[in-house]
Amino acid sequence: MAQQNGTPPEMINLIVDGKTISVPKGTNLIDAARVAGAEIPHYCYHKHLSVAGNCRMCQVQVKGRPKLEIGCNTLVTEGMEVSTHETSKDVADAQAATLEFILANHPLDCTVCDQAGHCKLQDYHYEYNARPSRFLEEKEHKVKAQPLGPTVILDGERCIMCTRCIRFCDEITKTSELGMLNRGDKSVISINQGRELNNALSGTVVDLCPVGALTHREWRFNTRIWFTKQTDSICPGCSTGCNVKVGVRTGEVVNVKARLNSSVNKEWLCDEGRYGFNRFLPTKRVTGVTIQGKEGTLDAAYAQLKNMSQGETVIFVGTDSTTEEFALLKKLVEGPFKNAHVVISYRERTLSKVEAILVSPDYAPNYKGAESVGVVSGNLQEAYERALSDTGLGKYKNILVLGDRGILPEDCSGSIVAAFGKTHFTAAVLTDAEHPLAGLAQVLIGGRSILERSGVLINRSGLAQYSDRVIDPPENTEPLWRVINGLHKVCGQVQISGVTDRDATSWLVGALAKLNGASIKVLKETGVVTA
Amino acid sequence: MAHRQILLANIKHQDQNTIAGYESRGGYQSIRKALAMDPLKVIEEVKTSGLRGRGGAGFPTGMKWSFVPRNTGKPVYLLNNTDESEPGTFKDRVLIEKDPHMCIEGMMIAAWALQSNWSAVYIRGEYAYPYTRINEAVNEAYAKGYLGENIFGSGFTLHMVVHRGAGAYICGEETALINSIEGKKGQPRLKPPFPAVVGLYGCPTVVNNTETLATLPWIIQNGGAEYAKIGTEKSPGTKLFSVSGHVNKPGVYEIEMGCSMKQFIENECGGIRGGKKGKAVIPGGSSVPVLRWDEIDNITMDYESIRAAGSMLGSGGFIVMDEDTDMVQAVMNLAHFYAHESCGQCTPCREGGHWIEKIFRRINSGKGLVGDMELVENLCSQIAGHTICPFGEALATPAISFMKKFPDEFKGLISDALVGISKKRVQMNFEGAGAH
Numbered sequence: 001m002a003q004q005n006g007t008p009p010e011m012i013n014l015i016v017d018g019k020t021i022s023v024p025k026g027t028n029l030i031d032a033a034r035v036a037g038a039e040i041p042h043y044c045y046h047k048h049l050s051v052a053g054n055c056r057m058c059q060v061q062v063k064g065r066p067k068l069e070i071g072c073n074t075l076v077t078e079g080m081e082v083s084t085h086e087t088s089k090d091v092a093d094a095q096a097a098t099l100e101f102i103l104a105n106h107p108l109d110c111t112v113c114d115q116a117g118h119c120k121l122q123d124y125h126y127e128y129n130a131r132p133s134r135f136l137e138e139k140e141h142k143v144k145a146q147p148l149g150p151t152v153i154l155d156g157e158r159c160i161m162c163t164r165c166i167r168f169c170d171e172i173t174k175t176s177e178l179g180m181l182n183r184g185d186k187s188v189i190s191i192n193q194g195r196e197l198n199n200a201l202s203g204t205v206v207d208l209c210p211v212g213a214l215t216h217r218e219w220r221f222n223t224r225i226w227f228t229k230q231t232d233s234i235c236p237g238c239s240t241g242c243n244v245k246v247g248v249r250t251g252e253v254v255n256v257k258a259r260l261n262s263s264v265n266k267e268w269l270c271d272e273g274r275y276g277f278n279r280f281l282p283t284k285r286v287t288g289v290t291i292q293g294k295e296g297t298l299d300a301a302y303a304q305l306k307n308m309s310q311g312e313t314v315i316f317v318g319t320d321s322t323t324e325e326f327a328l329l330k331k332l333v334e335g336p337f338k339n340a341h342v343v344i345s346y347r348e349r350t351l352s353k354v355e356a357i358l359v360s361p362d363y364a365p366n367y368k369g370a371e372s373v374g375v376v377s378g379n380l381q382e383a384y385e386r387a388l389s390d391t392g393l394g395k396y397k398n399i400l401v402l403g404d405r406g407i408l409p410e411d412c413s414g415s416i417v418a419a420f421g422k423t424h425f426t427a428a429v430l431t432d433a434e435h436p437l438a439g440l441a442q443v444l445i446g447g448r449s450i451l452e453r454s455g456v457l458i459n460r461s462g463l464a465q466y467s468d469r470v471i472d473p474p475e476n477t478e479p480l481w482r483v484i485n486g487l488h489k490v491c492g493q494v495q496i497s498g499v500t501d502r503d504a505t506s507w508l509v510g511a512l513a514k515l516n517g518a519s520i521k522v523l524k525e526t527g528v529v530t531a
Numbered sequence: 532m533a534h535r536q537i538l539l540a541n542i543k544h545q546d547q548n549t550i551a552g553y554e555s556r557g558g559y560q561s562i563r564k565a566l567a568m569d570p571l572k573v574i575e576e577v578k579t580s581g582l583r584g585r586g587g588a589g590f591p592t593g594m595k596w597s598f599v600p601r602n603t604g605k606p607v608y609l610l611n612n613t614d615e616s617e618p619g620t621f622k623d624r625v626l627i628e629k630d631p632h633m634c635i636e637g638m639m640i641a642a643w644a645l646q647s648n649w650s651a652v653y654i655r656g657e658y659a660y661p662y663t664r665i666n667e668a669v670n671e672a673y674a675k676g677y678l679g680e681n682i683f684g685s686g687f688t689l690h691m692v693v694h695r696g697a698g699a700y701i702c703g704e705e706t707a708l709i710n711s712i713e714g715k716k717g718q719p720r721l722k723p724p725f726p727a728v729v730g731l732y733g734c735p736t737v738v739n740n741t742e743t744l745a746t747l748p749w750i751i752q753n754g755g756a757e758y759a760k761i762g763t764e765k766s767p768g769t770k771l772f773s774v775s776g777h778v779n780k781p782g783v784y785e786i787e788m789g790c791s792m793k794q795f796i797e798n799e800c801g802g803i804r805g806g807k808k809g810k811a812v813i814p815g816g817s818s819v820p821v822l823r824w825d826e827i828d829n830i831t832m833d834y835e836s837i838r839a840a841g842s843m844l845g846s847g848g849f850i851v852m853d854e855d856t857d858m859v860q861a862v863m864n865l866a867h868f869y870a871h872e873s874c875g876q877c878t879p880c881r882e883g884g885h886w887i888e889k890i891f892r893r894i895n896s897g898k899g900l901v902g903d904m905e906l907v908e909n910l911c912s913q914i915a916g917h918t919i920c921p922f923g924e925a926l927a928t929p930a931i932s933f934m935k936k937f938p939d940e941f942k943g944l945i946s947d948a949l950v951g952i953s954k955k956r957v958q959m960n961f962e963g964a965g966a967h
Contacts (some may be wrong), residue, residue: 052876053721056917067916073721097913101882134906161875180716180875183699185885187875279533 008318014080015403017087019485024322029071029082029135030058038057038084041095041124043102043210044162047074048266050171050173055162056098057124060090068094070348070396075409085128092128099129105140105185115212117225119159133344140185147177149197152206152214156188159213165189171269173354175199189213204268207258212375218275223249232259232468232524234457236320237273237452238278238360239367240265241459245290245453246277246470253277264527279448282404283430287446287476298478301443302490303356305427306336309491313340314387318403319364321480322455322463323373324504326366327511328484328495330375336491339383340400341388344370346380346409360460363405364451369458374528391419401428402480403447404434404435412436427481446477454501455507456515456523462531464515466523469501534631535761537749538742539765539770539785542629548664550671553632559677561748562639566685568751573644577747579755581767585622585817586612586740587705587833587846589766596737598727599645603736607647610712611638611655613661614703618817618868619691619848621743622771625783626655627661637744637859639682639689640751645737648688653708666693700872704920705738706730707874718874719920740770763786766833770847774894777804777853788833796851797831801963807853811936815845820923820932843913858940862933869926878925879914886910887930893900899945903944904934925936 008023016029016036018122023032028472031047033040043055050218051073058071058386063081103125110116126444142156166178166189177197185373191197206214235242235256244266249254256277258269289296291304301528315337317329320345333340346364367475370376376383388407390398392415399420406428407416412435420426420440431449438444458464473479478486481496481504493521496507502520509515514530517522522528546552553559565573576878578593596924599607611634615623626634638650647888652669654662669691672678680688699717701707704721709731720726730736750758759767766788773783777803786795792814796802803809807823814832820842822830832841837844852861870884890903911927918924934941 052722053919056878059917070721073723094913094917095912098878098917101878101886101913104882109823137886137893140885160878161881183875184870184873185875185881297801471554517604 001310012057012076012078012080013309014076014078014082014155016082017084017261019429021261023076025076027059027076029069029074029076029239032076033060033071033084037518038078038086040071041120042072043120043160044164045503046164046167046208046267047260048172048246049164049167052163055102055160057095058147059094059098060084061091074314075224076331076380079369089309095124096129096131099125100131100135104135105157106160107139109158110185112221113212114215114220114225115158115209119212120210129490131188139384142186146191147167147200148191148214149215151202151217151275153217153220154189154198155213155215159188159189159210161187164187164208164210165214168201168205168208168268169197169199171203172266172357173199175354180203200272200352201268201270203271203357204258204346204373207267207269216275217300219255224253228254229470231468231470233470234465235269235273235277235363235365236365236457236467237270237276237363239319239362239364239460240358240360240462241365241457241465241466242269242273242358244269244404245272248471251281253281257475264459264465265358267284268358272353272359277451280451281471282434282449285446285474285477286380286430286433286438286444287474288436289446290444292442296443298445298486301427302486304425305400305442305487306490308398309336309339311339311424312395313337313398313400314391314396315340315400315402315405316377317340317344317370318405319340319344319346319362319367319370320405320450321366321370322450322453322467322504323369323458323512324368324455324501324508325481326370326375327373327444327508328481328488328504329336329402330373332484332491333375334486335493336487341387342375342386344376344380345405345411346384347408348381365459367459368460368462369464372458372462372464373512394419394422397424399423400407400424401426401430401437401441402483404430404432404449429478431477435454435477445483447476447477447483448473448477453481454505455481455506458530462529463527464523464530465527466505466520468524513518534786534790535769535785536759536785538626538745538771539783541633542625546562547630548628548632549631549675550668550670552676553630553918557752558748559636561751562636562643562677563899564682565640565643565751567689570644570646571821573640573751576755577644577750578749580616580758580816581755581756582743582746582750582766583766583834585742585746585770587617587818587843589844591895592743594741596641596726596740596907598644599735599737600726600728601641601646603735607645607649607650608731608734608736609642609645609647610651610708610709610731610738611650611741611744612738613652613658613665613911614705614708615846616655616657616698616872617769617846617848619775619813619850619863620773620816620846621775622783622847624658624661624769626745627652628664629657631665632672633748634665634741634745635668635672635678636693637747638691639677639782640872641737641739641744641748642689646900647737649769650689650691651712652691652693653702653712654693654695655702656696656890659837659854662695664694669693683725688839698814699874700868700902701920701922704922708738710734716874719922754932763833763835765835766844769845770832772832772847772849774800774849774851775851776850777807777856778802778850786832789831789836790834792827792830802853803851805853805854807855809851810856811851811858812847812852813842813850813929816842816848817850817868817946818928819843819845820928821936823936835962852891855890858937859891859895859944862929863888863895864932865929866891866926869922869929870960872924873926877919880918880926883910883914883923884926887926892942894941894948897944897948898942899948901945903948904938904941907931908933
């Protein structure tokens with residue numbers, strides 16, 4: 001918890017379960033216990049929301065205090081002696097009782113609940129109670145399957161009233177769509193009168209829900225969690241670089257969850273990013289190599305592409321390319337392709353007030369990576385638009401489009417399409433067979449989407465993070481870096497001898513001093529500050 | 532024994548609720564005296580009097596005031612808690628209804644002591660008539676220049692609003708009351724921070740009970756030392772008791788602390804109704820432990836004596852039950868109240884309250900099981916002390932004490948159920964009961 005600048009924080013010494021630890025002043029007991037290697041279970045507490053203290057799961061014993069204290073609302077003090085459930089029977093009993101209370105009116109419908117398998121109620125019950133309930137009375141009945149808005153649906157009976165969702169809408173988006181109705185065990189989360197939960201970050205409440213009360217309308221009932229492959233990765237929607245966990249089943253993204261990263265996205269995620277994951281997976285794919293309308297080989301394609309080093313050449317690169325790819329490209333235009341002019345498809349957009357909390361004003365996840373390796377500089381949007389109009393005017397002899405978003409689909413206007421017809425030589429690496437340029441390029445190579453390849457993405461604030469492959473790529477497709485590497489090869493210089501994405505990353509870490517020689521593990525877990 | 536009347540001395544006068552009537556009997560003299568004193572001196576005087584908060588907890592008032600940080604640059608708020616919603620408690624109603632100006636004057640004194648320019652009377656929603664009375668009185672005081680800017684030419688400003696609750700017991704808890712005034716749902720806040728530091732709108736706030744505040748004019752007029760002479764050493768002064776239940780003369784009585792409980796029932800309350808024997812007494816509002824009739828012989832009416840007997844003086848809601856009372860149904864009624872009034876914020880109270888009510892209902896309906904009593908006791912022990920506010924204790928205490936003091940009534944029903952001879956008992960119908 002070291003501070004990056006300023007004076008070091010004042011440290012407080014305390015004892016947790018007999019272990020002496022030292023944590024910065026202002027830390028609460030939940031976070032302090034983690035330092036001591038102890039877990040204090042909790043539902044309502046969230047690091048980036050206000051303290052509600054209502055779940056009563058995080059109770060601990062503090063020596064010298066008459067009652068149990070809640071860990072979330074108790075700050076460390078010098079010499080404090082804290083006992084968790086490990087060392088205090090009172091705490092263990094209180095937590096077991098709390099779970100029994102929470103589960104008293106819970107429907108226990110785990111067999112049909114989407115949360116089963118990653119549910120805090122299940123986890124904590126097995127760990128902290130694990131007894132059959134003594135509740136013999138009739139359970140309270142509440143609303144089931146109530147849509148809160150276009151994205152989220154509520155099951156009132158599963159809800160444990162932790163109010164994380166309410167606090168998120170009150171404190172983070174400041175839109176206050178949600179509230180709590182009624183009292184006692186009739187309490188229920190509700191949409192405020194005349195409102196609906198439709199802010200730009202609305203899906204985040206599902207991530208924050210520790211149980212199965214809130215579910216995505218998009219993804220409800222589509223799979224059990226244990227049938228999915230879960231991968232920690234980075235959202236390629238914009239240059240914020242939100243940390244996500246992506247669930248994939250049978251080649252389709254079936255769940256996207258934000259991961260906690262205090263320095264990037266806290267634990268929030270925008271709806272556009274979350275529900276838009278499948279847009280990176282076109283239904284009709286470009287595979288193999290097509291040269292002049294006929295099936296060809298990669299080597300033949302590279303041989304043709306080599307000719308681009310002669311004459312006026314423009315290279316349009318998608319901003320969802322990895323830093324490895326930008327670095328390889330930089331080497332290419334420094335060497336054999338000296339004549340080529342590289343632009344990336346960077347365009348700013350305007351954000352709504354709620355979006356601005358998290359979202360960056362672009363769709364360019366790695367424009368910063370391109371800047372970092374020096375392949376582009378200056379006003380990116382202006383350069384991109386100038387290159388577009390120059391292309392339309394027929395100024396370039398060769399056009400190379402790297403990635404579906406090399407030229408944004410909305411920019412593939414008549415003049416661009418016409419230029420493709422007129423230009424001496426055109427080539428593209430694409431994934432979507434329905435892309436407007438797919439049928440026009442003289443050399444077309446089947447590429448891989450950002451979800452199908454791994455690599456380093458550098459976000460708007462300069463944090464380099466590892467975007468892990470979440471989906472297995474289809475056969476006969478090439479990651480962009482291998483295409484560029486192939487060009488290097490055909491021009492007589494080998495940059496990367498390996499074939500996996502990891503080999504490319506290792507090469508990049510060696511080549512880019514800003515990454516400090518960090519391992520993939522470090523890039524994945526904390527990232528590396530490059531700015 | 533004739534008890535000294537400090538709070539109820541003038542309620543017999545029909546015009547006591549008007550400013551003219553109140554002033555004709557010496558009203559608004561204490562505030563004049565207080566304004567001439569140093570605010571800290573006023574706090575000292577209240578400390579000397581030994582006055583303890585009359586809302587239930589019995590915390591020394593002067594000490595509570597001294598926790599308020601001074602000169603923070605933020606306004607200090609004074610709130611008069613007239614939410615009294617606990618079953619059996621209806622003492623503040625008399626003060627607000629019959630002698631509202633005494634309450635206002637008490638608030639003025641407290642406000643001067645705390646240097647607060649903003650105050651509010653938080654009155655229970657169901658108190659429709661008392662609300663009109665206090666509202667009239669506040670308007671009258673404003674019209675006469677007793678409230679507002681530069682009161683009594685002292686340069687001191689005090690504004691006062693009357694705020695009606697919407698009928699929730701929990702709003703008597705000071706932080707829930709603050710939330711309610713802010714327009715939020717009446718749910719208690721986490722402590723710390725305490726309202727004395729971070730209260731209404733994030734500013735230092737003092738919440739005092741109406742009876743506490745109404746005592747202040749007398750203390751300032753006659754001196755704290757004089758007040759301390761009344762009653763017992765640790766429980767000085769007089770206290771209002773609102774008597775309900777099976778007595779001949781239920782009502783609100785002002786008695787000097789330290790008088791005998793038995794004598795109080797016999798003399799003031801006129802004894803048990805219909806010449807019957809007593810069975811139990813709840814001495815301080817429904818949330819305190821019940822006392823069996825044989826336990827009250829030597830109890831005197833003050834904080835220490837009642838505590839020594841295992842109960843609490845609380846708010847002075849004095850409920851007397853005669854020999855015919857069915858204790859299972861009595862505790863079922865209380866359990867229903869607390870389950871119904873739980874704010875629903877924190878887990879043990881939200882889920883546990885209803886659970887306990889359902890168990891009592893089951894026992895009462897002849898479907899009790901062996902182990903039910905132990906289960907209730909265990910649940911109560913896991914509710915009390917594990918909640919955000921003291922509601923958890925309020926809910927658990929009567930449940931445990933009724934079972935502990937009258938175990939045979941519960942056991943009898945459960946063993947009848949066991950052998951299947953239990954008749955379906957008359958169910959008390961709480962369904963459709965509105966907010967209390």
